[in-house]
Amino acid sequence: MVLRVFNTMSGKMEEFKPLQDKHVGLYVCGPTVYDWAHLGHARTYIAFDVIVRWLEFKGYSVFYVQNITDVGHLTTDTAEDKIVKRAIERKVEPMQLVEVYMREYFKDLDALDVKRPDISPRATGHLLEMIEAIQSLIQKGYAYEVNGNVFFDVSKLDDYGKLSKIKLDAMLEGSRFEVHQDKKNARDFALWKRAAPETVLKWWSPWGTGFPGWHIECAIMGLKYLGSQFDIHGGARDLIFPHHENEIAQSEAMTGKKPFVKYWLHTGFLKINGEKMAKSLGNYITVREALKKYSAEAIRLFVLSTHYRSEIDFTDERLKGAETSLKRLYNTLESLEDTKKVSAKREPNEVEQKFGENVEKLRGEFVKAMDEDFNTPQALAALFELSKEINRFLDEQKQVNAEILEKVYDSFSELGKALGLFQQEKTEKKVGGKIADDLVQLLFDLREELRKKGDYGLSDEIRARMKELGLVIEDTAEGPKWKLA
């Protein structure tokens, strides 16, 4: 089946065809590491995690590059480097700050079961390449130097603005930012900035000491690791302008090859209780805080319940709902595992045949949804229907054909895993320590004796008190089962 994606560049759905056969080059803009990762990061990187997983599901090998920005990202108000500013506030070395938040970023994303990129290149590790590139842009006439600052001359390109569809003249009217006095043209952007004497984070360059602009790093690292042209470039939608627009300008000016990127994918923003997430509103939630309250997979399920390009609203109600629906999927998975133990090696009967066909049909619906620009809400609908179909079947059947059961189990878990779900170890039916396990078993056996005698008062009390200890007992038709809550 054909995969189609929505390309921001064309504004349309397009058939996905990588530049080289079954290989996909992917670049996603990473974080500026001066603070904790927040839920907005989680949304974007979970979305791209699922995109990577789906490409792999489709048989592509994906080479995934995601940068770490550790210099050059300026604040608006004072035009200071964000990292330098925070480092001064905290009285630490800028690179110390970077190191701390970079490590914490990886920890948080690991905790969310987001697979790491193949390479996480840092801006400061690519100064030489950036300086060379800037020199080449000056040489080719696309950039100019004034007072130790180097700017990209946007007027040299006739297709500037093609990604964001921005009209340059109109853009300046409502805009409030001050134009740097050395710029020839207000829309020009900095490639290299002169450092103030007291600036800590600076490097030598042909134009004096300074530091690189923000947009040049991604252009350089993309070119270096993925080549002058590659398949997918992603990020949140706020990066479309100016960041990605400027990346295109620089890269295409430098290499002379168009297009720099074949497919541009952008994720929608995350809101908190209907409001934009912002520090000024006091509704800023870090990944770490969220993980104290909700499981990683519930957060993932919540993210996937909305299409990646749409805005998504983070509320307690929805997260609790995600937690419940996740449990539903896990219950089905466990039922399948339990039934596997009593499956039979014999010819499948008519009911089983039909069941196998239904499962195949739903699997097809899931694949179709994902192939249509990674439509995870629709894919999830198919997964839940599959769950229901399986539950219904298992409720009726005592002993199931082993081959069919195996196939159904594989399908169900494979699809869940394609979304990054079902990462949890199967609930360990161990408390820890042989004596403790044996004691649980002893209580368990005694409770069964009581139930057989009809002493429900005491057996229910045992169940209630075991629950308080985190051991959930469920009495089923096949006998009692227990698991850790």
Place this chain on the structure above:
RNA sequence: GCUGGGGUGGCUGAAUGGUUCAGGCGGUGGGCUGCAGACUCACUCUAUAUGGGUUCAAUUCCCAUCCCCAGCUCCA
């Protein structure tokens, strides 16, 4: 001001020029259970912002109006 995206049931969130608008969450009732849980079935009243138009037929296409959001300035 300019550019773009939207308004679907109690909440959320897909889809579609045409038999009953998916799925999840929540609620109510039933089944199964000694009970509970899990699972399952049914229901959740006229659910597609409003007003026009095109059409045999529109929630879907077109126009207008109202409202919301985003980008244009740092942001994932």
